[in-house]
Amino acid sequence: MSENITPDRKSILANIRVQRFTPGQHKSPYYDNFKVNVETGMTVLEALRLIKNTQDSSLTFRAFCRSKICGSCAVRVNNKPLLACSTQLMPILEDFKQESVTIQPMRNMPVLRDLVVDIDPVIDKLAKMHPYLMENRDRIPESLEQESLMSKQELSKFDYITDCILCGSCYSACSAASADPKYAGPLTLGKAYRFSADVRDDFKGERMQAAVDQGLWSCAQCRKCINVCPKDTRPAISIQRLRKMSIDDGIHDTPGSRRAKAYAGDVAKYGQVNKPMLPVLVNGPKGWAAVEAADNYLKKHGIEPTHQVCTLDGQSSTQKIYDKVKELESKGVNKT
Ligand code: SF4
Ligand code: SF4
Ligand code: FES
Secondary structure (H helix, E strand, O other), X not given: OOOOOOOOOOEEEEEEEEEEOOEOOEOOOEEEEEEEEEEOOOEHHHHHHHHHHHXXXXXXXXXXXXXXXXXXXXXXXXOEEEEHHHOEHHHHHHHHOOOEEEEEOOOOOOEEEOOEEOOHHHHHHHHOOOOOOOEOHHHOOOOOOOOXXXXXXXXXXXXXXXXXXXXXXXXXXXXXXXXXXXXXOHHHHHHHHHHHOOOOEOOHHHHHHHHHHOOHHHOOOOOHHHHHOOOOOOHHHHHHHHHHHHHHOOOOOOHHHHHHHHHHHHHHHHOOOOHHHHHHHHHHHHHHHHHHHHHHHHHHOXXXXXXXXXXXXXXXXXXXXXXXXXXXXXXXXXXX
């Protein structure tokens, strides 16, 4: 007898709590609750469409391709940004062990209505990054019949990020974007890296400066952008690489690049970071005020301050790791 491979189909009468808001009409966002019979396989988008078709035609959300391609349907479900068209509701209900989910618009962007946000401010930031190839004359083929080819190794430096669909989920999850509205954000810096890492491009200096001006060093490397990206494009990794590129490109005069150089220099020298002196290495003479404040605090609590690096067991192992990384880098190995 053949095995029955049809998965168990479940059905839960769930409460779908949706944030509603129309600027100019409502003073602040509020929530509406809709009862929906959620079946195995039903996506968040299908639930929203069912509500719109059968319960409240004024509910507003955005979606086009329904295939995880156009990036237009991103919303937050239980506070996590995701694509409504490719996310099933049943696993979320089961994960949270609740018969209720909350759907909200993405964060860090103005709400136009209900679940629809205005992504234009992010696109404006992206435009400042010159997100296109500026020809590298060394790589232009001699005749129009030839293509501008690159090796697999050259492609591998940025191939992973070409899948970005500009859905904005990473921007919604980004705490640096919440803290500073001027911060470019993960998708924008990811695109800046994508074009800067392309050997057919010869525009690095100006694009790099644009990235630095828009907060390249403000990223906290919390990696939330990596966790929520539906296309696994890993923006935080691109930001790390773009930072290195900017230093290699000669943009040394930022607190972030000075901090990175101080970390690398200390690890190479001592196997660890000399934290007591870090403010001076990062901010120059102005950093002494922070060192003195720390010294006074320690003295107040009966601890004698030191500006020396403490010696720890295992220090030589850290230096070995550092030397290995430098060796791999010199061979052009660039793993994530
Ligand atoms: S790693 Fe950086 S860009 Fe990514 S979410 Fe965190 S702060 Fe934002
Ligand atoms: S990097 Fe990922 S999460 Fe961010 S916009 Fe692109 S596809 Fe969406
Ligand atoms: S509708 Fe296009 S990605 Fe969801």
